[in-house]
Amino acid sequence: MTATPPSTPLTEPELDRLHDILEAGHASMNLESMDGYFTALICGPVFVSPSQALQQVLGEDFVFEGNEQAADCLALMMRHWNWIAAELQRTLVEPHVYLPILQEDDTGVARGDDWAHGFMRGVQAHPGSWSDLLNSEDEGGALVPMMMLVHEHDPDPEMRPPSMDSVKREEVITMMIAGATRCYGYYEAVRREGVMVQAPMRRHTPKVGRNDPCPCGSGRKYKHCCALNLH
Numbered sequence: 001m002t003a004t005p006p007s008t009p010l011t012e013p014e015l016d017r018l019h020d021i022l023e024a025g026h027a028s029m030n031l032e033s034m035d036g037y038f039t040a041l042i043c044g045p046v047f048v049s050p051s052q053a054l055q056q057v058l059g060e061d062f063v064f065e066g067n068e069q070a071a072d073c074l075a076l077m078m079r080h081w082n083w084i085a086a087e088l089q090r091t092l093v094e095p096h097v098y099l100p101i102l103q104e105d106d107t108g109v110a111r112g113d114d115w116a117h118g119f120m121r122g123v124q125a126h127p128g129s130w131s132d133l134l135n136s137e138d139e140g141g142a143l144v145p146m147m148m149l150v151h152e153h154d155p156d157p158e159m160r161p162p163s164m165d166s167v168k169r170e171e172v173i174t175m176m177i178a179g180a181t182r183c184y185g186y187y188e189a190v191r192r193e194g195v196m197v198q199a200p201m202r203r204h205t206p207k208v209g210r211n212d213p214c215p216c217g218s219g220r221k222y223k224h225c226c227a228l229n230l231h
Contacts, residue, residue, distance in 0.1 A: 007086040008156050010076060015101070018076045033118035034077070035084070035101040040122025043183040043192045046129045050081045054157030055126075088163050088184045089152065096179055102173065107164065112173045116149035119180065145176035 010018065019031045029037060034057045059208050063072035090208040102110040123130050123143065134140050137192045148161040149172065164172060 007082040008079065008081055009083045014076055018073065018080075021064075021073045022057075022189070025058070025062045026066065027062050029057045029118055029121075030109070030114060031036075032103045032114040033057075033121070034102050035080070036115035036118025037122045038081050038084050038118075039088070039100065039180050040119040041125070042081070042088060043180060043187065044122065044129060045187045046126040048125070050078055053081065054078070061118060081209050088181070091181045091184060092188060095148065097177060100177060100180070107110065111149075111153040111169065112176060113152060116176060119146050119176075120150050121167075131182065133186050136186070139182055142179035142182040143171045146181055148172055148178065153228075172180075 015031065021027075022030055022034070026032075038053060041053055054074060056075065065071065084098065087096070090096040091098065098177065100115050102112055102115055104110050120143075123146075128145075134143065151159045151161060152164070154160050
C-alpha cells in the first residue's frame with residue numbers, strides 16, 4: 001500500500017472521523033478550534049513542536065479507546081498540521097489563501113468563533129513573541145477580527161464588539177482568513193533566518209481583565225491596548 005504524503009489534505013470522511021474522536025474523548029478543542037490553534041502556532045515566531053501542540057488539543061484527561069484509535073487520531077492530526085503549513089507556505093510564492101475549517105451551526109451558519117478562539121489560544125501560548133506584530137502600524141490589525149469573534153459573547157459588555165448580522169460576520173471571517181495569512185508572512189523572515197526558539201506553552205488562557213497587563217506583551221493595560229481594537 002502506498003503511504004499517504006504527509007501534507008495531503010484530510011478527506012471529508014477523515015475529517016468526520018477526527019471530529020468524532022475528539023468529541024467522544026472530550027478533547028480540549030474541537031476540530032475547528034484545533035485548526036485555528038495549529039494555524040496560529042505555524043504562523044508565529046516561536047517554534048512549537050507538533051507533538052506538543054497535539055497534546056494541548058487533546059488535553060490531559062483525554063483517553064483513547066485503544067492503540068489503533070490513538071495511532072489513527074495522531075496521524076490525522078499530524079497530517080492536518082503539515083497540510084496547514086504547506087498551504088501557508090504557498091501564500092508566500094503565489095496568490096493563494098489558506099481556507100480554515102469553519103463548522104456550521106444548526107442554522108447552517110459558519111460563525112467562526114471556535115476557530116478564532118483556537119487561533120488566539122495559539123497566540124496567547126507565547127503572547128510576548130507576538131508583541132511586535134500587534135504594535136506594528138502596518139500589520140497590527142491582522143488579529144483584530146480574531147479578537148472580535150473571541151469576545152463576541154464576553155460576559156463583560158464592554159469587551160464585546162458591535163453586534164454582527166450575517167453580512168458583517170462574513171466580512172469579519174474574510175478579514176480573519178486574510179489576517180492569518182498576513183501573520184504568516186510577517187514572521188517569515190524570523191523563520192527563514194532560523195532564529196525561532198522553542199518555549200514552553202501556556203496550559204491555560206485565563207480571562208483578561210480590562211486593567212490587567214495586555215497579553216500581547218506591550219506592557220500597557222489591556223483596556224489601553226488590544227481591547228481598543230474591539231470597539
